[in-house]
Amino acid sequence: MSSRYCVLGNPVKHSKSPMIHQAFAAQTGKPLAYTAELAPLDGFEAAWRAFCESGGRGANVTVPFKQQAFALCDTQSLRARRAGAVNTLSLGQNGRVFGDNTDGIGLLRDLKACEVPLAGKRVLVLGAGGAVRGVLEPLLNEAPRELVIANRTGARAEALAADFRDLGTVSGGGYEVLSGRFDLVINGTSASLAGELPPLPETLFEPDAVAYDMMYAAAPTVFLQWAQMRGARTIDGLGMLVEQAAEAFFIWQNVRPETAPVQALLRKTLIEG
Numbered sequence: 001m002s003s004r005y006c007v008l009g010n011p012v013k014h015s016k017s018p019m020i021h022q023a024f025a026a027q028t029g030k031p032l033a034y035t036a037e038l039a040p041l042d043g044f045e046a047a048w049r050a051f052c053e054s055g056g057r058g059a060n061v062t063v064p065f066k067q068q069a070f071a072l073c074d075t076q077s078l079r080a081r082r083a084g085a086v087n088t089l090s091l092g093q094n095g096r097v098f099g100d101n102t103d104g105i106g107l108l109r110d111l112k113a114c115e116v117p118l119a120g121k122r123v124l125v126l127g128a129g130g131a132v133r134g135v136l137e138p139l140l141n142e143a144p145r146e147l148v149i150a151n152r153t154g155a156r157a158e159a160l161a162a163d164f165r166d167l168g169t170v171s172g173g174g175y176e177v178l179s180g181r182f183d184l185v186i187n188g189t190s191a192s193l194a195g196e197l198p199p200l201p202e203t204l205f206e207p208d209a210v211a212y213d214m215m216y217a218a219a220p221t222v223f224l225q226w227a228q229m230r231g232a233r234t235i236d237g238l239g240m241l242v243e244q245a246a247e248a249f250f251i252w253q254n255v256r257p258e259t260a261p262v263q264a265l266l267r268k269t270l271i272e273g
């Protein structure tokens with residue numbers, strides 16, 4: 001009998017997670033049913049409990065519920081606790097709920113696959129929301145020379161930098177305080193969703209810089225177009241999406257799927273519409 005999993009979010013119809021997990025299941029021979037489930041904005045926990053009662057074993061969690069998912073867990077991984085957010089829920093045999101956060105490892109694996117160096121580099125992260133909180137620890141573990149967080153609401157970036165200062169040289173503030181050039185700029189804002197660009201200085205990139213947008217779409221995002229015109233190598237968040245899903249699949253099934261063919265399948269589907 002196949003185990004049941006889902007992605008819980010609002011909205012969730014657009015989610016690529018069902019396609020990714022079905023592809024992992026086919027590749028690894030694990031029988032698994034995976035669906036997208038819309039949770040009411042005021043009813044996340046009830047939706048998760050109902051899914052478990054109907055035989056569900058685990059769920060991915062997407063906007064805007066990652067913090068609520070964290071709160072309902074009986075136990076969380078260290079990395080989820082550091083992030084203060086959970087994107088992977090697992091129901092144990094004893095009925096206890098375990099929460100993990102695979103966004104950070106997803107980004108790191110994709111950066112490694114794309115051969116983007118981090119050690120000794122100057123890194124800029126744009127945004128101070130849930131996604132950014134989840135990626136700071138793994139980024140800092142790679143020992144960049146400096147990590148700067150810039151956000152529209154500068155105080156949120158300052159607070160985030162203070163939370164992670166024990167892990168490296170981190171500072172945060174509004175876009176107006178940005179100075180100097182960066183080797184890697186990661187856009188973790190949701191500005192790309194609205195086709196908007198954060199107010200960035202013209203002289204942002206070192207000569208061999210990489211621009212990474214956590215968002216992905218059929219065409220390059222506004223941020224990636226802007227970065228490409230200024231000489232940066234560009235990467236979108238499709239690889240991160242597949243890698244974070246692979247880590248969730250590993251948590252549930254104890255098997256690590258191959259990500260490259262699934263990424264290629266997803267890219268093809270995205271381009272063909």
Ligand code: NDP
Binds near residue numbers: 129216237244
């Ligand atoms: P949140 O809502 O938690 O945070 C949004 C962030 O974007 C805030 O820092 C906000 O600033 C900033 N922001 C929003 N609009 C603008 C704008 N017009 N100009 C400048 N800054 C803006 O979202 P998440 O952190 O959960 O997600 C952020 C992005 O990351 C999304 O695009 C999401 O799709 C993507 N993502 C991708 C993943 C992947 O696997 N590829 C995984 C997780 C997320 P302020 O604080 O001032 O409001």
